Amino acid sequence: MQALTNRAKAVDRSPMSFTERLYLPAVFKGMFITFTHIFKKRPTINYPEKTRPFSPVFRGLHILNRDAEGRENCTACGLCAVACPAEAITMEAAERLPGEENLYREEKYAAKYEINMLRCIFCGLCEEACPKDAIYLSETFAPSDYQRKQFIYGKKDLLIPHPVNEPDAYQQALGNRAKKSNS
Numbered sequence: 587m588q589a590l591t592n593r594a595k596a597v598d599r600s601p602m603s604f605t606e607r608l609y610l611p612a613v614f615k616g617m618f619i620t621f622t623h624i625f626k627k628r629p630t631i632n633y634p635e636k637t638r639p640f641s642p643v644f645r646g647l648h649i650l651n652r653d654a655e656g657r658e659n660c661t662a663c664g665l666c667a668v669a670c671p672a673e674a675i676t677m678e679a680a681e682r683l684p685g686e687e688n689l690y691r692e693e694k695y696a697a698k699y700e701i702n703m704l705r706c707i708f709c710g711l712c713e714e715a716c717p718k719d720a721i722y723l724s725e726t727f728a729p730s731d732y733q734r735k736q737f738i739y740g741k742k743d744l745l746i747p748h749p750v751n752e753p754d755a756y757q758q759a760l761g762n763r764a765k766k767s768n769s
């Protein structure tokens with residue numbers, strides 16, 4: 587019969603020899619393999635104190651972006667929701683009122699913006715579809731939780747901190763984006 591992989595191994599069904607029945611050589615062989623690993627570089631790290639560097643193309647948790655004055659970029663056009671293959675994005679648009687020019691950059695904004703992180707496949711198509719640089723995928727991943735409803739991320743979870751009122755938190759949220767724009 588033709589093997590599907592080259593990892594197929596014929597099973598040896600011959601009776602065990604005296605030394606094999608002692609099991610001790612196999613035990614020592616196993617202990618020797620364990621012993622050799624003492625001198626090898628440890629593959630584990632002390633997470634979360636230490637973290638591994640991410641790939642430059644890593645796509646993590648979404649961030650809803652603001653402009654330099656802290657106004658929300660999103661104009662609730664819905665293009666990200668249309669582009670999303672997982673149908674993970676929902677939103678409700680609202681009209682900007684007089685006096686709200688410092689809150690929203692465009693005349694229309696997302697009063698409600700939600701992403702279901704359990705549906706999201708982190709493909710980044712929402713970021714590519716957005717004409718307003720209003721959403722991007724950061725190098726943070728979604729924290730674990732026990733309840734499904736906790737994975738529906740709303741604006742309070744997604745909006746980047748205010749660049750004027752919380753500059754440190756804003757820079758931290760920018761992550762690699764800040765490094766790219768500074769270089």
Ligand code: SF4
Binds near residue numbers: 701
């Ligand atoms: S990353 Fe992909 S799956 Fe996730 S919300 Fe954006 S478009 Fe949808």
Ligand code: SF4
Binds near residue numbers: 659
């Ligand atoms: S995030 Fe971008 S694409 Fe999505 S609704 Fe807002 S402006 Fe439109």
